[in-house]
Amino acid sequence: MTENEKFDLIVVGGGPAGLTAAYVAAKAGLQVGVLERGDFCGSKNVFGGIFFTNVLRQIMPDKTKEMPYERVVTKRRWSLLTPDGEIAGGFKFSKFSKEPHNNSFTVIRAKFDKWLSEKTEEAGAMILTGATVDDFIIENNKIKGLKVRMEDGDIYGDVIILADGVNSLLAKKLRMHNELPKEATIIGVKEVIALPEEKIKDRFNLNADEGVAYEYFGYSAKGAIGSGFIYTNKDTISIGVGATIKSLLKHKYNPNDLLEYFKEHPAIAPYIKDGEQKEYSAHLIPDMGYDGISKLYKDNVMVVGDAAGFVNASLFHEGTNLAMESGRIAGEIAVLAKQKNDFTEAVTSLYEKRLNESFVIKDLKKFRKLPKVLEHNPQLFQKYPEIMEEFVRDMFTVDGESKSKKQKRLIGRLLKKESIFGFIKTALAARRVIL
Amino acid sequence: MSTRVYKTMEDKLGLDKFKPFEKTHLKIKQGVNVKELIEGKLFVCPAKVYELNDKGESIVSFENCLECGTCRVAAPDEIEWEYPQGGYGVTFRYG
Numbered sequence: 283m284t285e286n287e288k289f290d291l292i293v294v295g296g297g298p299a300g301l302t303a304a305y306v307a308a309k310a311g312l313q314v315g316v317l318e319r320g321d322f323c324g325s326k327n328v329f330g331g332i333f334f335t336n337v338l339r340q341i342m343p344d345k346t347k348e349m350p351y352e353r354v355v356t357k358r359r360w361s362l363l364t365p366d367g368e369i370a371g372g373f374k375f376s377k378f379s380k381e382p383h384n385n386s387f388t389v390i391r392a393k394f395d396k397w398l399s400e401k402t403e404e405a406g407a408m409i410l411t412g413a414t415v416d417d418f419i420i421e422n423n424k425i426k427g428l429k430v431r432m433e434d435g436d437i438y439g440d441v442i443i444l445a446d447g448v449n450s451l452l453a454k455k456l457r458m459h460n461e462l463p464k465e466a467t468i469i470g471v472k473e474v475i476a477l478p479e480e481k482i483k484d485r486f487n488l489n490a491d492e493g494v495a496y497e498y499f500g501y502s503a504k505g506a507i508g509s510g511f512i513y514t515n516k517d518t519i520s521i522g523v524g525a526t527i528k529s530l531l532k533h534k535y536n537p538n539d540l541l542e543y544f545k546e547h548p549a550i551a552p553y554i555k556d557g558e559q560k561e562y563s564a565h566l567i568p569d570m571g572y573d574g575i576s577k578l579y580k581d582n583v584m585v586v587g588d589a590a591g592f593v594n595a596s597l598f599h600e601g602t603n604l605a606m607e608s609g610r611i612a613g614e615i616a617v618l619a620k621q622k623n624d625f626t627e628a629v630t631s632l633y634e635k636r637l638n639e640s641f642v643i644k645d646l647k648k649f650r651k652l653p654k655v656l657e658h659n660p661q662l663f664q665k666y667p668e669i670m671e672e673f674v675r676d677m678f679t680v681d682g683e684s685k686s687k688k689q690k691r692l693i694g695r696l697l698k699k700e701s702i703f704g705f706i707k708t709a710l711a712a713r714r715v716i717l
Numbered sequence: 718m719s720t721r722v723y724k725t726m727e728d729k730l731g732l733d734k735f736k737p738f739e740k741t742h743l744k745i746k747q748g749v750n751v752k753e754l755i756e757g758k759l760f761v762c763p764a765k766v767y768e769l770n771d772k773g774e775s776i777v778s779f780e781n782c783l784e785c786g787t788c789r790v791a792a793p794d795e796i797e798w799e800y801p802q803g804g805y806g807v808t809f810r811y812g
Contacts, residue, residue, distance in 0.1 A: 319800055319803045319804075320803075320804070320808065321804050321808055324809070324812060325808045325809055325812075326784060326806075326807070326808075326809065326812075327809065327812050328809060328812045329812070390811050390812065391809070391811070391812035392809055392810050392811055392812045395812075411803070411804065412803035412804030413803045414800045414801070414802060414803040416799070430803070431802060431803060432803065448786065449786040449789070451799070451800075461790065461793050462786075462790045464790060464791065467790050469761065469763060469785060469787045471763045473729070474811040518811070520811075527761060527787060527790050527791050530761045531758060531761060531791060534760065535761075536726075536760055536761060536762075536763070537761065537763040537787075538725075538726045538729065538763055542724055556720060557720070558720045559720075559722070559723050559729070559732055560732060560810075560811060561732055561733060561809065561810060561811045561812075562723075562726075562729035562730065562732050562733060563733070563783060563809055563811070563812060564763035564764065564783040564785040564787070565783075565785050566785050566786050566787065566790070
């Protein structure tokens with residue numbers, strides 16, 4: 283490709299953020315190229331399991347009915363996993379089984395992202411697969427395009443959107459991002475396990491195409507700073523566990539050992555019993571929150587999705603919608619830049635400005651203390667699950683002892699394990715994680 | 718009817734679809750103490766890419782790589798990491 287046949291916009295990475303940016307810009311008439319390193323969009327993409335479709339509905343309201351989904355998430359449940367069992371709470375609302383389904387669906391990314399890429403192509407974007415980008419083409423201090431690892435791999439474009447995922451080597455090359463911090467980067471490992479549809483409905487108490495999202499905190503990573511999950515698909519279950527790289531190094535755990543521990547836990551094992559393992563995957567999750575967001579723009583460049591660090595790792599566990607919203611706004615800014623024929627920071631900075639007004643930044647800001655709270659309160663992952671287990675189990679033990687006597691005895695015992703100050707400190711810390 | 722249960726990383730990787738490229742995309746930098754590196758840090762790799770042989774030399778099984786980047790974050794100063802050639806490496810059928 284020569285500079286004379288350049289794109290208006292080049293997007294690196296065919297995930298939800300990149301494809302959304304490409305879709306929006308192509309719809310508005312821009313010449314858009316998407317560079318995807320996999321064989322097809324979705325082939326390198328991994329997540330836990332819920333796709334939040336609020337932005338999808340906004341950009342293609344007429345097409346959401348066709349999207350390949352597995353189940354509608356009508357039931358969410360959060361559990362404090364303890365060494366011996368669990369203490370749980372959650373909700374199930376039948377309202378969510380009706381349109382717009384609370385915009386929460388389990389999906390298989392290999393199918394979903396591929397579908398989204400087809401819609402993006404229909405909108406006029408060109409998708410190049412098998413294209414690993416190694417570097418930028420820089421001339422006279424100006425970013426002119428990208429070097430793809432292939433013959434004649436120089437691709438030119440006026441503006442570049444980096445949607446190259448959590449590792450985002452390209453944003454790092456531009457020093458828009460430092461290396462991912464070990465204490466706020468989660469390695470998630472996941473298995474997809476097949477079970478007959480009827481069995482899934484029975485085990486999780488589901489009607490028709492309803493599904494569940496079960497999240498497990500506390501001792502789910504054997505004392506490491508991490509959590510686990512189960513999401514139901516049509517005839518498979520996604521099950522996984524994640525922990526910060528720093529705490530894995532500290533505890534000397536391999537992620538697969540944690541997954542095996544989680545799968546064999548007495549509160550978990552019955553859900554997946556007799557299932558047939560279909561796939562094993564691993565992926566990083568940027569958990570830095572608001573304070574770890576990359577620089578988002580410079581002349582000719584914007585950064586979106588996981589590459590920018592847009593994951594809400596609180597109880598809400600949202601990522602796909604943050605990715606799409608950032609992609610949508612960046613796509614619109616690319617269109618604006620084309621209209622003004624100005625691809626400098628004068629225009630690309632508007633991406634950050636608009637993003638600041640969106641739920642992406644507002645939500646990340648709300649939970650900005652989360653990564654530090656988790657890092658500095660390791661008791662949330664071992665000591666407290668143990669204490670909670672002891673307290674709740676003993677209170678509910680039926681043995682003829684009066685409840686008030688039990689309570690008195692237990693409080694006395696608990697205060698030997700932790701001071702009142704310690705309890706208050708941890709309660710305040712935990713509050714940051716929750717709401 | 719009982720289904721076979723895979724527990725080890727080796728067995729689980731057998732479930733996945735790979736198209737290995739001829740050349741490695743993962744390298745341990747020159748001059749690094751590989752024993753310390755692998756035993757001290759790279760045990761966190763979820764795909765058992767890094768192992769020591771009987772002689773204490775490193776074996777980098779890049780063909781098993783799930784392309785997650787964990788080794789890169791765990792040992793940024795010791796690992797040279799790039800994505801594999803486009804179209805090669807792991808293909809997730811579910812993801």
